[in-house]
Each structure stands twice: as structure tokens, then as C-alpha cells.
Amino acid sequence: MFKQKAQAQLCCFFAAVSCGFASVALTQEPGIEPPVLASPDALSQNLPEAMPAPEPEGPPYFRYSFDAPLGYTGRTSVLPTEAQNTDHFVPIEDRWRLGYPTWDRYGKGHPPVDDYPYILGAWYDPYNQNVLKGDFPIAGQDLFLRTQLRQFNIVEYRQVPTPTTPFEATQNPAQNEFFGNPNQFFFSQYNSASMDLFKGDAAFRPLDWRLKANVIFNQNYLNAQELGVVSPDVTRGRNRYRTDWALEEWFYEAKLADTSPNYDFVSVRAGSQPFVSDFRGFVFADVNRGVRLFGSRLSNQDQYNVIWFDQVEKDTNSLLNTFDDRHQNTLIMNYYRNDFIFPGYNTQVSFHYNRDGPSFLFDDNDFLVRPDPVGVFSPHRVDAYYLGWAGNGHINRWNVSHAMYYVTGQDELNPLAGRPQDISAFMGALEVSYDRDWVRFRASYFFASGDSDPNDDRATGFDTIFDDPAFAGGGFSYWNRQQIRLFGVNLVQRQSLVPNLRSSKQQGQTNFVNPGLHLVNAGFDADLTPELKWINNANYLWFNQTDSLETYTFQGRIRSQIGLDLSSGFEYRPYLNNNVIFVTGVSGLVAGRGFRDLYQPLNGDVKDLAAGFLEAVFEY
Numbered sequence: 001m002f003k004q005k006a007q008a009q010l011c012c013f014f015a016a017v018s019c020g021f022a023s024v025a026l027t028q029e030p031g032i033e034p035p036v037l038a039s040p041d042a043l044s045q046n047l048p049e050a051m052p053a054p055e056p057e058g059p060p061y062f063r064y065s066f067d068a069p070l071g072y073t074g075r076t077s078v079l080p081t082e083a084q085n086t087d088h089f090v091p092i093e094d095r096w097r098l099g100y101p102t103w104d105r106y107g108k109g110h111p112p113v114d115d116y117p118y119i120l121g122a123w124y125d126p127y128n129q130n131v132l133k134g135d136f137p138i139a140g141q142d143l144f145l146r147t148q149l150r151q152f153n154i155v156e157y158r159q160v161p162t163p164t165t166p167f168e169a170t171q172n173p174a175q176n177e178f179f180g181n182p183n184q185f186f187f188s189q190y191n192s193a194s195m196d197l198f199k200g201d202a203a204f205r206p207l208d209w210r211l212k213a214n215v216i217f218n219q220n221y222l223n224a225q226e227l228g229v230v231s232p233d234v235t236r237g238r239n240r241y242r243t244d245w246a247l248e249e250w251f252y253e254a255k256l257a258d259t260s261p262n263y264d265f266v267s268v269r270a271g272s273q274p275f276v277s278d279f280r281g282f283v284f285a286d287v288n289r290g291v292r293l294f295g296s297r298l299s300n301q302d303q304y305n306v307i308w309f310d311q312v313e314k315d316t317n318s319l320l321n322t323f324d325d326r327h328q329n330t331l332i333m334n335y336y337r338n339d340f341i342f343p344g345y346n347t348q349v350s351f352h353y354n355r356d357g358p359s360f361l362f363d364d365n366d367f368l369v370r371p372d373p374v375g376v377f378s379p380h381r382v383d384a385y386y387l388g389w390a391g392n393g394h395i396n397r398w399n400v401s402h403a404m405y406y407v408t409g410q411d412e413l414n415p416l417a418g419r420p421q422d423i424s425a426f427m428g429a430l431e432v433s434y435d436r437d438w439v440r441f442r443a444s445y446f447f448a449s450g451d452s453d454p455n456d457d458r459a460t461g462f463d464t465i466f467d468d469p470a471f472a473g474g475g476f477s478y479w480n481r482q483q484i485r486l487f488g489v490n491l492v493q494r495q496s497l498v499p500n501l502r503s504s505k506q507q508g509q510t511n512f513v514n515p516g517l518h519l520v521n522a523g524f525d526a527d528l529t530p531e532l533k534w535i536n537n538a539n540y541l542w543f544n545q546t547d548s549l550e551t552y553t554f555q556g557r558i559r560s561q562i563g564l565d566l567s568s569g570f571e572y573r574p575y576l577n578n579n580v581i582f583v584t585g586v587s588g589l590v591a592g593r594g595f596r597d598l599y600q601p602l603n604g605d606v607k608d609l610a611a612g613f614l615e616a617v618f619e620y
Contacts, residue, residue, distance in 0.1 A: 061087055067099030069136075071121040071129025077139045096136050126579055126620045133620075134196070142208075146196040149620040156186040158611035160482050161599045162226045179599055181225035182609060188220040188318075194249065206255055206265040206296075214249035218318035231365050240365070246320035248287055249273060259295070266295035272321060275307055276468075277332050279392035282403050282429060283352055284332060285468035288312060288321065303336040314506040316364035327357040330465060345393035345400065352386035354465045356509050358412070369503040372415045372511060373488035374552065380413035382510050384423055384465075399433040399440070401471075407512070411459060416501065416513045416552060421459035423512045425449045427498075429471060431521075438527045442537075444472050448498050450516025450545030461514035461548065463500045471497065472521040473537035476567040478587035478611055479519075486598065487553075499543065501552060516544030517562075532572050535585070539565035543594055553598065561592030581617040586610070 061084050078094040092098070103118045110116050121128040129135040134146035159182040194214035200207040222230055222240045230240035251271025258265055269292045277284040290309035296302060311326035334350035358379035361370040371377045390403040404427070411421040431444035451461040475481050475495065483494040492498070493505035499515050502508040523537035541562035543549070549558045569585025588610040589595070596606040 061085075066092075067101050068120055069097045069099050070118060071135060072123050072125060072131060073097050073129075073136045074123075074131040074138065077137075078141065094141070096141065127575060127577065134198075142201050143199050144197070146198070147620075148192070148194045148196070148214075150190075150192045150194075151616075151618045152190040152192075153616045154186070154188045154613065155615075156611065156613040158184050158186065158482060158613075159607075159609040160184060160484055160611075161486075161609075162224060162229060163485060163487060164226050164228070179601060182607075183225045184229075185223040186221070188218065190216055190218050190318075192216040192248070198253075205263055206258075206267060207253065208255050210251075210253040210269075212249055212251055212253075213247065215245065216248045216320055217243070217245045218320060219243045220317050222317075232367060240317070242317040242364075244315045244318035244320055246315070246318070246322070247272070248321055259297070260299070262299040264296045264298070264300065266293070268293050272312075275305075275309075275332070277334060277350060277352065278348060278388065278390045278403060279346075279401060280390075280403065280429070280470050281468040282390075282427065282464065282471070283350075283386055283388065283405060283467055284330065284465045286311075286466045290330075301338050303338075304334065306333050307331075313361075316369075316504075316507065319506055327359045329355045329357075340391070342393075342395045345391060345395050347391040348389070350386070350388040350390070352384075352388070352465060354382070354384045354386075354510065356382040356384075361507060363504065363507055367503075368488075369507040370509060372501075372503045372508055374415040374501065376413065376418040377415045378413055380411065380415075380509075382409070382411045384409040384510060384512075386465075397434065399431075399435070401429075401431040403427070403429045405462070407462065411512060414459060414511070414513050416511070416548060417454050417457075417459070419457060421457060421512065423459045425460050425462035425512055427462045429469075431471065440525045442521070442523045442525070444519075444521040446472060446497055446517065446519040446521070448517045448544065450543060451513045451548050452545045454513045454548045454551045459512035461500070461512050461516050461545070462498060463502070463510045463512050463514060464496070464498055465510065466505065467498070468495050469497055472519055472539050473523060473535070473565075473567050473587075475583075476535055476569045476585045476587060477537060477539060477565055478567060478589045478609065479539060479541060479562070479565045481587065481613070482611060491598070501548065513548050515546055515549050518542050518544055530576060531574055532570060534568075534570055536568045537566075539567075541565060542592065546594065549598065555597065558597040559592075559594040561594045562589075563592035563595050564590040566590070578617070579619050581615075583615040583617075584613065586612040 076094045076097055080091065080093060082091050084091055100118055104110060105117055108114065110119060119128050121130060123132060126133055131138060132147050134144045137143050138145045161179050162182050163178060164180040192214055194212065196212040198207045198210040220242050224230060224238050227234040227238060230236060230238065249272055251269050251273045253267060253269040256266045256268055272287060272289045273292065274287045288309050288311050290307050292305060292307040294305045309330040311328040311330065313322045313324040313326050314320065315322055331353040332350065334348055336346060336348045338346045340347040358381050359370055360379050363369045371379055384407050386405050386407045388403065388405040392401045394400065407423055407425050409423040411423060414421045426449045428447045431442060433440050433442040448462040449460055451459055473480060479492060480495060480497060484491045489501045489503050493502065496505055497517065497519065499517055500511050501514045502511045519539055519541050521537060521539045526534040528534055542560045543562065546558040546560055550556065565587065567585060567587035569583065572582040574580055588608060590608050591606045599606050
């Protein structure tokens with residue numbers, strides 16, 4: 001029961017009107033109408049509706065006339081449980097839908113293009129408070145529904161080394177090069193609709209339970225300038241158009257227990273769910289089928305996760321989940337401490353176990369992806385154990401982000417080495433940045449160990465499970481964004497940093513016989529306006545070890561330099577929120593000597609490569 005004194009309400013009202021002080025009589029004389037504090041038009045737009053309480057016998061009481069709440073609240077479902085029985089208190093039970101007096105701050109009539117306070121809102125308005133996006137309960141005081149419609153568009157023009165098919169057919173006559181025209185055009189569109197139903201009191205209190213489902217429809221198109229790219233069957237030409245849909249997210253979450261008076265809790269979530277295992281997504285970042293136990297300790301200073309994934313296959317072109325089993329299981333445990341030593345600096349320790357079982361798979365475009373089409377490609381199992389420590393936050397005015405991982409385990413039969421392997425590899429990353437007014441200056445270093453002898457029984461090249469690193473330029477970087485093909489496998493996967501010689505990040509198996517990487521980054525981000533950010537990066541890259549590349553390509557010597565990766569882009573949010581976002585960028589790779597050794601044509605020299613993209617997000 002929420003009650004307000006009538007005297008206090010009247011005093012606030014007259015004070016706001018006259019900008020002075022007023023004293024108001026508390027008791028209404030019989031036969032005198034109560035004051036109206038809001039216009040009927042304002043009330044009719046958004047006033048909650050509920051059944052009135054039964055009238056008590058006796059003289060009429062003072063009544064408080066409600067103003068319309070801000071935003072779009074919908075109708076209230078809270079029915080009165082107590083009738084008014086005094087002039088001193090007026091029962092108000094729906095605490096979410098308290099009204100505000102009508103107010104036009106600038107006298108313009110609330111134009112939609114101005115940033116205005118005290119807006120009533122509408123059902124189609126996702127910017128202001130809205131019951132459809134979980135700002136007000138749909139039933140009772142603590143049952144909420146969050147709906148979301150989202151469209152994500154990608155348009156990309158890119159140049160990547162593109163193998164030809166000289167023994168079958170080529171696009172251009174008399175062509176004898178292993179790598180042909182690098183130009184490609186790519187378009188993809190994701191349309192999603194989600195419903196998130198949950199029970200809870202407010203943001204600071206963990207939810208009692210939650211039920212979510214997210215359906216995505218995708219269409220994608222690829223145009224290449226060489227045959228054998230969209231399919232190994234050259235009669236299918238150079239273009240590919242595909243559509244796909246998926247129930248990408250579906251899970252139920254329930255709180256098991258409150259563990260302290262300060263809202264510490266233990267909850268469980270089961271179903272297809274998103275999860276990123278560290279601050280920057282270096283080892284695992286995916287949406288997949290699993291069961292997660294999570295909670296907090298010490299007044300939310302510590303958080304922890306234990307999650308077990310039973311992965312499903314991904315669609316080759318849309319990268320969405322299918323309903324087929326992947327024969328892969330991943331166990332992840334991590335523990336976070338906030339404000340570790342320094343206020344604002346957070347740290348984490350983690351353990352990952354990845355068991356990728358033996359299987360045989362051609363992807364949706366009829367390319368062999370499992371096992372990798374390298375050397376002795378026979379189905380094999382990989383068991384890998386990752387131990388990691390990471391941190392993210394600020395130490396005084398310096399922003400710091402770092403990660404270190406060691407991986408061990410066994411590979412039953414590595415295709416490139418042609419024998420079982422004992423895994424022992426390392427990874428390290430460090431980023432330091434400094435804010436100077438509206439500019440952030442960044443410098444970072446990334447290291448992944450490489451394998452110096454692919455013919456022995458020790459695999460020392462670091463590989464991830466399913467990474468998506470927001471590091472060294474992230475999606476703006478050419479090396480990070482592009483999938484660079486090297487005959488039957490990829491030198492580096494799309495949205496990855498590690499050169500792992502793996503057929504596919506989504507459908508291939510981890511490969512710890514790889515060259516590894518050194519990356520040095522310098523860049524800056526500039527907030528040109530509140531809506532517009534400018535992102536710039538320069539990365540210099542080189543292989544840690546090139547022996548696995550020499551074995552794979554049958555070359556006597558491959559030098560280590562990959563090249564200089566330069567990128568620049570903009571992020572524009574016209575409404576200062578995530579409802580509409582435009583991201584665009586250009587990047588290029590100035591090829592180094594090692595990259596030229598890998599892709600050297602018979603005639604001429606390796607050309608520098610460039611790419612450009614535009615992403616647009618529209619969200620309700």
C-alpha cells in the first residue's frame with residue numbers, strides 16, 4: 001500500500017504554479033467539488049484504468065485527482081484493496097504509475113525532434129519509458145515484459161586472397177595463378193524478434209525468474225570474382241544467395257536462493273543463451289545450448305559462473321544455430337572480483353574445458369570442414385584445458401585491460417602433424433589507454449605462441465574455442481574482420497586474431513599446430529560530438545613461428561612479417577541510444593614479406609589489400 005497525504009500534494013501543486021508558498025485547507029466542506037490537478041485530455045492519454053473501490057458510507061471524502069504518468073504505461077492491473085476512510089490519506093496502490101502534472105518546459109508543444117522532459121509517450125515510442133520494453137509491469141507490481149524488434153544490416157566490399165581452381169576451370173581464360181581476383185561483395189541482414197518475460201522488483205534486485213525467446217531470420221549474398229568460392233562445384237558460378245531462420249535464444253532462468261541481506265543470490269539458467277567468458281572475448285563468446293549456474297557474493301563485489309555447453313551446429317552462411325548436435329561440449333568456470341586492489345579495476349580467473357569429439361562434416365556449401373582438409377584428415381577428438389587470468393578497468397586515470405591463458409590437453413590425431421599431440425600453448429594480451437578530454441589514446445600488444453616443429457608430438461600453437469575479441473581495433477581491423485583463405489583452411493578466421501590454420505571457426509576443430517602471432521597496436525578514439533565517434537588503429541603483425549606454414553605449403557622458407565594493418569571508422573548514434581546505430585569503416589593490409597611468401601603469384605607481386613563496410617542497426 002502506497003499512501004500520500006492530500007495536504008502535501010496540494011502544497012506541491014500550488015507551489016509549482018505560483019513559485020511561492022501557499023497554505024491549503026485539509027478538509028473539504030460538504031458540497032464543494034474537489035480540485036482537478038490535471039486536464040481531462042492529459043489524463044485520457046495514459047491514465048491507468050482499474051475497478052474503483054466500494055464507496056464507504058457517510059459524507060464524501062477529499063479526493064486526489066491523478067495526473068497521467070510519464071511514458072506509455074498501458075493499463076494497470078492493480079485493483080484497490082483498501083477504501084479511503086479519512087480525509088488525511090488517499091490510497092495509491094500502483095506505485096509504478098504515479099502521475100506528473102502537465103508541463104511544457106519550452107512552450108513548443110513537445111516537438112518530436114527536441115529532447116523534452118515530461119513526455120507522456122506512446123506505444124510505438126521506444127525512446128521514452130514504455131511498458132512494452134519493460135519499464136512498467138504488465139501485471140501486478142513485479143511482472144514485466146520486454147519486447148524487441150531488431151534489424152542488423154551488413155554491406156561489405158573486400159579484397160582477400162582468393163584461390164583459383166586451375167585444374168577445373170577459371171573465370172578468366174589462360175589464367176595460371178594459384179590466387180586470382182581478390183574482389184568480393186558481401187551483404188547480410190538479420191531480422192530478429194524477441195520476448196523477455198521476467199518477475200522482479202527493480203534493477204538492483206536479482207530476478208525471481210525469466211523466460212526468453214528470440215527468433216532470427218537471415219538473408220545473405222556473396223559475389224566473388226573467381227569460381228570455386230561459393231561452392232566447389234564451378235558450375236554454380238560466382239554468386240550465392242541464402243536464407244535461414246533460427247530460434248537463436250531460448251532459455252528459462254530461476255533464482256534458487258538469496259544468500260545475503262544485500263541481494264546476493266544464486267540462479268540457474270537453462271537453454272540456448274549468450275555467454276562471453278572474459279572481458280574481451282579472447283577464448284569463448286557464443287550463443288549456444290547450455291546450463292548455467294551463476295550468482296554473487298559480498299554485496300555483489302564478487303560474481304561467479306559455472307556453465308556447461310552442449311553445442312549445436314551452426315549454419316555455414318548465416319552462422320545461426322541449427323537443431324543438429326555438434327558433438328562438442330564445453331565447461332567454463334570463472335570468478336570475478338570488482339574493485340580489486342584499485343577502485344574501478346576488476347579481475348577474473350577462469351577455467352575452460354573443451355571436448356570436441358570425432359566427426360565428419362561437409363558444410364552447407366559442400367566444402368569439407370571436419371576434420372580439417374589438411375594432411376591426414378581423419379576424425380579425431382580434441383581435449384583442451386584452459387587456465388586464465390584477466391583484468392579490466394582503470395587504475396587512477398589509466399585504463400587497463402589484460403588477459404593471460406595457458407592451454408594443455410591432447411589431440412588424438414592432428415591432421416597437419418599426422419600424429420597424436422600433447423598440447424602446451426600460451427596467449428597474452430595487454431591494452432593501456434589514457435583519456436585526454438574527448439580523445440582516448442590506446443596502445444596494446446597481443447601474443448599467441450606458435451608451433452616450432454609440426455613433426456614432433458607437442459603442439460605449442462595457441463588456439464581458441466570460439467573467440468570474438470574486442471581488441472586492437474576489433475571489427476574495424478582488416479586482420480580481425482576478414483577471413484583470409486589459405487587453400488583448404490583459413491590462415492585467420494573472421495572476427496578472430498589467431499592464425500590457426502583451421503577450416504572454420506564455427507564448424508572446424510581447434511588446431512594447436514599453427515604459427516602463432518605477435519601484434520603491436522596503436523590507436524585513438526575521438527568523441528567528435530555526443531553522437532559521433534571516430535575510431536583509428538594501426539597494427540603491425542608477424543608470425544611467432546613459421547614452421548607449420550612451411551610444412552603445410554611445402555615451402556622451404558617463409559618469413560615472419562605479415563604486414564601493417566591500418567583502419568579508420570565512425571560510429572554514429574543519432575538519438576544517443578542504441579535504437580539507431582550506423583557503423584562504417586575502411587581498412588587495409590600493407591603486405592609484409594611473410595605474407596608475400598605465402599601468396600606470391602607466378603607473375604608480379606602480391607598487392608596490398610583493402611576493405612570497407614557499413615553496418616546499420618534499427619531496434620525497437
